[in-house]
Amino acid sequence: MATLSLKDVRKSYGKTEVIHGVSIDVEDGEFVVIVGPSGCGKSTLLRMVAGLEAISSGVIEIGGTVVNDLEPRARDIAMVFQNYALYPHMTVADNMGYGLKIAGLPKAERAEKVRRAAEMLDLLPYLDRKPRALSGGQRQRVAMGRALVRDPAAFLFDEPLSNLDAKLRVQMRLQIKELQRTVGITSLYVTHDQVEAMTLADRLIVMNAGVAEQIDTPMAIYDRPANTFVAGFIGSPAMNILPARINAAGNGVILDGGPEIGLPDRLPASVGPGKTVLLGIRPEHFTLSRDGMAGSFPVVVHAVETLGADAYAHGRLTAVAPDSLVVRVPGHLDLHPGRPIHVVPNRDMLHLFEPETGKRL
């Protein structure tokens, strides 16, 4: 077990910089998840920690030791790959024990460590099988077992659940979390799935275009996204972000479609009356109301997605308003496209962003 530290880590391919200086300190035993859309650089960042990609500048420390120029094998880390990367010609036991064999551990000790890891991962009946004779979930567990037996300073996970079906993914997510808690090994986990990120992480790094946009606990990121990108990426469906301006009294915002929403807090001095802003409201932070109720406004529904317990009503502030709005409503509600529903936003859950920079106000 060890701490993991990245200081202003950058990566360039030729003249193109793809990682623009990421810094983070991962505590001993902490589970940190890097989340972001495809191509944001999250896997590159992980591969740089692993030593599979060289860094262009900055410092990577594992357990207090600078590992910038160390080969992957000298970094004392284990990695679980997206496609598992199991050696097809070796049995499950050989796959799991390969790292120990290279380390020169005696056969008996190796077998015992493999057996213990296999027991933890319910793999004992499969130790003599080749990977091709295993299901996707079993292969994934073998890949985890291979990392686990080595008792490394840190685990790296590169989208390990992306090849599993939805049900198995939920099971494995829980298993990974439990396992990490049991062994207490510092872990860095990459995913593009924000649900996976929210459920697994002690802390989240939200990445976009090679920049760590926000590093914080999942709930802190959900409650106070640093900018419109984070606001839109974390939470499903994405947060509604609507153009608005501060009212004359400075205690509310007027949406482009007309309605005015009161603000609970005192605004910063820079946000004076008449200033244009972006207003963020999550779909789950609306309450259905009767027409004419104080603070309510109509949303003209144009599509409904029913999930069972809930439904998502896609609508507009007026029939011709340009911006679409998503509202979470109870699943059994009888909604009809073209008809309005009346909603009241939760005033305590509103977010204001600077229109030019997208930063939180």
Add this chain to the structure above:
Amino acid sequence: MATARSFPALAVLNRVILWAVFLTLAVICVYPMIWLFLNAFKTTNDMFAATWGLPKIWHWENFSTAWNYGISRYLLNSLVVTTATVVVELSLATMAAYALVVLNFRAKAAIYTLILGGAILPPEVSLIPLFRVMAETGLYNTYFALILPNVAFGLPFTTFLIRAYMTGIPGELREAALMDGAGEARIFREVYLPLCRPILASAGLISAMRVWNEFIFALTFVESESVKTVTIGVMSFAVALRADWGVLMAGLALSILPILATFLVMQRQFVGGLTSGAVK
């Protein structure tokens, strides 16, 4: 309706034509071999009396006569040259292919092009310079005089085949092995080589067939009976045994038997190797 009914008839006709073509090709390819094996059991008189018929008496002794006449030595020489060439060629080609697929180094594409370029060079144009080199270095009339040029001229195609196969092995396997603590040599030996077994079998077989049947180097670079391979051996054998056609046929049959047997046993790999090289 009439058109629909005519389709099965067309299909049958297609099939008949196809079978006729394949059958003709098979007869053209296989019949000389059957003729050779049948006549290997005949005396010269029997052969001229009934060239196409089965032997009246099966003269197995033709084979022992041919064997004792010196074909055994030629077979042994061919075996040594073929085995050594295949082993050296596969070792070098596999290592080159690994480097070309896995490692990143300057001029990688240029080096690969250069290796492939070797396939364009016909062996005949290199005969005189190679002969000089053999004479100067004392390699003339040794096994090396056959092994080295055979390896050199076989390397481009073998490297091409193995490289094409290796590109299909996921790079993540190497990365996983790196994370497990392996170095390049170990990854090559313990991960890539076992996974390349099918292509090594194919490439080895293709190379073995080429070297076993190689004629021009064997004719030019050796003259001693002790190093002559079977292709040159049977030529002198044919001259000496012009009067005893049965023994001559038995000798020729013996000369092709090892490679024929190897091919029949491993023909699946042979075809697999050719296609994997073609599509990847």
